[in-house]
Amino acid sequence: MTRRLSLALPSKGRLREPSWSLLEASGVSPQEPGERVLQAHCRNADIDLLFVRADDVPEYVQDGVVDCGITGLDLVYERETNIEVLLRLGYGTCSLQAAVPMEDSATGIGDLDGRRIATSHPRIAARVLAERGITAEIVPVAGSVEISPRLGLADAIIDLVSTGSTLRTNGLRSLGVLFESEAVLIGRVGSTDFEARRILTMVLGSVINARANRYLLCNVSKDRLDEMTALLPTTGSPTVMDLATPGVVAVHALVPAADIWSLLPKLEACGATSILTLPVERMVP
Ligand code: AMP
Secondary structure, X not given: OOOOEEEEEEOOOOXXXXXXXXXXHOOOOEOOOOOOOOEEEEOOOOEEEEEEOHHHHHHHHHOOOOOEEEEEHHHHHHOOOOEEEEEEOOOOOEEEEEEEEOOOOOOOHHHHOXXXXXXXXXXXXXXXXXXXXXOOEEEEOOOOHHHHHHHOOOOEEEEEEOOOHHHHHOOEEEXXXXXXXXEEEEEEOOOOXXXXXXXXXXXXXXXXXXXXXXXXXXXXXXXXXXXXXXXXOOOOOOEEEEOOOOOEEEEEEEEEHHHHHHHHHHHHHOOOEEEEEEEOOOOOO
């Protein structure tokens, strides 16, 4: 028997909605908490949820307040917590980038040597700069990092970027990426609750994997089957079934969602008809 598992979820901010919808998609049916509720239970699974700020999740997990948590990888590194990353969740993707005002002469991260850099990620920034042999003065700021150069607080910034539009809006130019982040499921180091954690990791992982794939169905004449299956960007073997119409077969395969755009015209050109792609709910290898 597995005991109840406690899971910390971001209560607000960018990671709240996608974390919530991941739990819903994985079928555990979390009970929607009210605005001020800090705890909830899941209907279909032995999981207790605790709603806390994403920044606090690494400490809660490290200190054993909860068994597992969802947070950003950047926050795990910034808090320098000793936890295990159990699963990368594929959302909340962003990168820590160094940027300077458009008119600055710097062309690469190496040009930041000896300069003042504002950041709300002082620990990761210091670590990644040191790894590159760059000595800079880190100016820790809590928010609105992008305006620091204009205020004369710093020459450059190091900040999380997803699309780059905030940098552009503030007249800044990226010098490059220092660290890639995404939402992660984390667990306590030395936890003995292996089975409950394994099940949570497997169930969430099955949804993450499924989201990245589509189930493809199409018909093709038997004499072009080899040509058609050679086009499929799949690792597994496609399913091939005879149809009532002689000489025509149905092909079913799992294909990466990112390849659908380039694959469809090729399948069409190969004589495939009745092409359907369907979302996949779960994939357990
Ligand atoms: P919050 O400040 O609560 O909205 O969430 C911040 C977390 O969201 C960060 O620690 C990152 O893991 C993630 N994130 C994703 N994209 C961005 C972005 N463009 N800027 C800041 N944080 C981001």
